[in-house]
Amino acid sequence: MDRLNGTPRLMIVSDLDSTMVDHDDPQNLSLLRFNALWEAYYRPDSLLVFSTGRSPDSYQLLRAEKPLLTPDITVMSVGTEIAYGESMVPDVGWEQLLNQRWDRGVVVEETSKFPDLLPQSEIDQRPHKVSFYVEKVKALKIIDVLSERLEKRGLDVKIIYSSGIALDVLPKGAGKGQALAYLLKKFAFDGTLPANTLVCGDSGNDAELLSIPQVYGVMVSNAQEELLEWYSENMRNNSNIIHATERCAAGIIQGIGSFCLGPNVSPRDIGDFQKCKVDIISPGYEVVKFYLFYERWRCADIPKSTHHMQNLKSVFHSYCTLVHPSGTEQHIYQCVDEMEKLHGDWQGRQFQVWVDRVSSAQIGSDLWLVKCAKWESHGEEKYCCLTTILMSSKAELPNDFIWLHVHQTWLDGCGVKQPDTWLI
Numbered sequence: 001m002d003r004l005n006g007t008p009r010l011m012i013v014s015d016l017d018s019t020m021v022d023h024d025d026p027q028n029l030s031l032l033r034f035n036a037l038w039e040a041y042y043r044p045d046s047l048l049v050f051s052t053g054r055s056p057d058s059y060q061l062l063r064a065e066k067p068l069l070t071p072d073i074t075v076m077s078v079g080t081e082i083a084y085g086e087s088m089v090p091d092v093g094w095e096q097l098l099n100q101r102w103d104r105g106v107v108v109e110e111t112s113k114f115p116d117l118l119p120q121s122e123i124d125q126r127p128h129k130v131s132f133y134v135e136k137v138k139a140l141k142i143i144d145v146l147s148e149r150l151e152k153r154g155l156d157v158k159i160i161y162s163s164g165i166a167l168d169v170l171p172k173g174a175g176k177g178q179a180l181a182y183l184l185k186k187f188a189f190d191g192t193l194p195a196n197t198l199v200c201g202d203s204g205n206d207a208e209l210l211s212i213p214q215v216y217g218v219m220v221s222n223a224q225e226e227l228l229e230w231y232s233e234n235m236r237n238n239s240n241i242i243h244a245t246e247r248c249a250a251g252i253i254q255g256i257g258s259f260c261l262g263p264n265v266s267p268r269d270i271g272d273f274q275k276c277k278v279d280i281i282s283p284g285y286e287v288v289k290f291y292l293f294y295e296r297w298r299c300a301d302i303p304k305s306t307h308h309m310q311n312l313k314s315v316f317h318s319y320c321t322l323v324h325p326s327g328t329e330q331h332i333y334q335c336v337d338e339m340e341k342l343h344g345d346w347q348g349r350q351f352q353v354w355v356d357r358v359s360s361a362q363i364g365s366d367l368w369l370v371k372c373a374k375w376e377s378h379g380e381e382k383y384c385c386l387t388t389i390l391m392s393s394k395a396e397l398p399n400d401f402i403w404l405h406v407h408q409t410w411l412d413g414c415g416v417k418q419p420d421t422w423l424i
Helices: 029-042 056-065 092-098 104-111 136-152 176-190 204-211 225-234 248-258 283-298 306-313 332-341
Strands: 011-014 047-051 073-076 081-084 130-133 157-162 166-171 197-201 216-219 241-243 316-323 329-331 351-362 367-378 381-393 401-410
Touching: 029 248, 029 283, 029 351, 047 176, 056 073, 073 176, 081 092, 081 176, 092 176, 104 130, 104 136, 136 157, 136 166, 157 204, 176 197, 176 204, 197 204, 197 248, 204 216, 204 225, 216 225, 216 248, 225 241, 241 248, 283 306, 283 332, 283 351, 283 367, 283 381, 306 332, 316 332, 329 332
Parallel strands: 011 047, 011 197, 047 073, 197 216, 216 241, 316 401
Antiparallel strands: 073 081, 130 166, 157 166, 316 329, 351 367, 367 381, 381 401
């Protein structure tokens, strides 16, 4: 939260499963498109919030599986837990609010009297969330009776049914919508209310997000019937909510464009960077562009040519060196020469490259220090190194940048087994 100096230009609040993450897309193409768009254009002055029904442990399992960016804020367990930053610092104030008229033991006792409620796995049970599976035809009756019984026991609860099978019992003040309202109130108090907020979802437990006043909303094209029915009954005349024609993360990108919230062409949608000029160029954009070229070269998605290599070398200063994660140092042109030999070595196999947490700071009149986490996936395996790049902007072309030095170190637990297979 402290990384932004002023008011965020945009805050995106997105559900994960079947919204940001498309489980029917094994190559994660739409997610990677969003990643490149966010890191190239939005990371420096905007906020990314994940709002998920997953518990912290379940969320970490998804992060290990999918190429998710690091959000600024993570709202978990259907809005009952809020955490900040990469280190996931919990919001204790939010937890204290949810303790009012809430007794988890009483909830467990009363729900045990309904044999049709099948408890979800232990990983999904949380201090302010008790979760079950139940058939849709039985859910409504159970909700009515259970609500009445818990009220008689002195509790103030909310029961949410979503995805046609999941039933969650939460404190009355919890939920994705209430968590977002709480965050917006905090931002307003601090004078840092985002200029625009875009919320994105696909299921019933995302309806609360779309109910928040003065936000834009996207229901992705694969949204479930329960959410579409809610929209038809409650929000049909709200022009700030759209039902996208694109699935998952591609629908989020569509929403950015539909509401004119900022750039909506991902660098991954640009076939030739030499021919396509963009309006916003920054050190972060240059890093995204470079590693996208690197991926395409290794996969033979671009033809092998000396022209490409000459253009690539022009990005680096003639004295530029690379400190490899293994600790060895070499001239960057040696790396480019080695890269030329590897054209298409991953052709026909899954090889993907993305960057996360891109930040840049101007440390001189024409000097920039850029930091990021650079990831590679080799089939089922994921590897990462922390990368620091010193850049210089050209006096005659201030929007063009020259790489002066690159330093990489392995992220703990994410180094490759054979370091010589990691090039740059």
